[in-house]
Amino acid sequence: MSTLAVDKAGPRRKAKYGSMSSDRVWALRWSYFFLTLFAVIALLPPIYMLITSLKSSAEISAATNPWWIFHPTLSNYRELLSSNQFLRFFWNSAIIAVVVVAITMLISVPAAFALARMKFWGSATLATGVFLTYLIPDSLLFIPLFKMFASFGDWTGIQLINRWYVLLFIYPTLTVPFCTWIMIGYFASIPKELDEAAIIDGASWFQTLTRIFIPVALPGLIAATIFAFTVSWAQFLYPLVFTTSTDQLVLPVGITTTLIKGDVFNWGQIMTGALLGAAPPLIIYAFLMDYYIAGLTAGATKG
């Protein structure tokens, strides 16, 4: 459309703007090329999972075209959804994710508010420090954490190892720093006059947070919620280390440990379990996508 309009505008303007529009066309072509490439690479595994989940074990192991389903069956879904064990994993994952999200929000929203707004000695350093803790990978932390909880059990007699609820204490070490950081960025983008107006109107700090900041920063809050949920839902290393009994397992660990027996891989059910496990975050994303993007970009430019 734009090229057409430029053509009509006459030769002089065409020379002036022509290069710009061809730049734009090429930029778009490259964008489409890489985006398509990326989408294909990213979507191939789930598509393969879906295909495999609809096959019987016999068809999976048969030397046929792996990308085609000759005898579609829902037997994997039926078996998994009627298995108490799988539903137990699902339930464990769900309760942990929901509680961790709640814990995370209860800690990181007030923390971010304090760090972003209530200027106090060392608040800037503390804000950086909070984010730095997020950069330490969990693969470095799981052994010390395990030792800590084991010692805690030895000293107090309260055994937390191999209990699903130990994860309620551990996941926030991942979610709180990042969510705090997102919320700091979001709160910092709210004009200072807004809290000053609230304070003059007679609001306490707590009322300023709950009645002004949280409603105004709702997109950021939702972004943080989604992040915390996804992290808790998809976490693999910590539950693998901290829980071992079948009834204590969460979904990602449960699928891999119970559906792989020795060197026998029940591929159909593994893929089905993985797909079903991916569904809740997918549904949440789909509903809250716009908020999520708005929240992340606000954090990105202002944080």
Added chain:
Amino acid sequence: MAEVNLRKVVKRYDDVEAVRGIDLDIADHEFVVLVGPSGCGKSTTLRMIAGLEDISDGDIMIGGDVVNDVPPKDRDIAMVFQNYALYPHMTVAENMSFGLRLKHYPKAEIKARIDEAARMLDIVELVDRKPKQLSGGQRQRVAMGRAIVRNPKVFLFDEPLSNLDAKLRVQMRIEIKKVHQKVRTTTVYVTHDQVEAMTLADRVVVMNKGRIEQIGTPQDLYHKPATRFVAAFIGSPAMNFLPCQLEENSGRLHVRLTEQIAFPLPPARVARYQGVKPGEKLLLGLRPEHITEAKAHAEPGVETFDAMLDVTEPMGMETLIYFALAGKQVCGRVNPNAGARDGEALRLAIDLNNMHLLNETTGAVI
């Protein structure tokens, strides 16, 4: 409603003194404007009155009580911000009632107050809208409404019109004046715009570099500035300053601008400048409206001379002229029919009855 008193108020940021010991008494019902260039400490002063900034030294009193350590919400003040600071997720009515709701006022009273303020500000049909659905001027009205419904002791305005375009600013200026005439709440208003200061204020406080240069009615500041800063800051186009000396010539005091140009002082001014040492470095301050086209008949204290005009600016009701005198560019205001043209000569008259004489070193008006 209440008076506001500042006693030797100081604000220090680390080792920078933003406000350097201010004394100011604002009477009940008074509309006082703090004006000055950016960084002069006017906003800091306002924020200290609001309680948004701590006071480093001195006392602030509202209604006779020292409020140094009283939090903003207990000072019974309302503030209007430059960027309106409306709560974006609340409707106009919710914005206006937020403070009252926090204080658990009865619903009926909240509604009555909102209705009254909305009528006063002509925003009755907007009360159910969100701020983003409003224009800049409407938002400013809502911000004022939020202040009015609180019925506070003191209104504080922090450059409320700076975000509006020129036309709207004039309109809102009148609105603010009308509102003050109705509610008569003691008001402290900060602006960098001297026109706003002059038009709104009962008294203007001119600030510079953390100090008060002069306090007075708009007329006082305009006609009797105390310092060169005030003389230059108030009035547009600004006052002309010409280096000069006083000398006695054939028994009369003359103000000498150059070797060639000297004007006799009007008799009424002689006594005032008697004490000035001959040869002391002085500045002659003249407002543009006191440099006009020469009239046919002579007037006492009005001296005429010929000037070569560099630039003329026809404004419609008057024409601004610029020419060089004593090595400085001077601005005058002439009648549009006086025949002022770029690059041409014009016979001009300067009205020395309205002259100011300043000490060039100290900047003080003599």
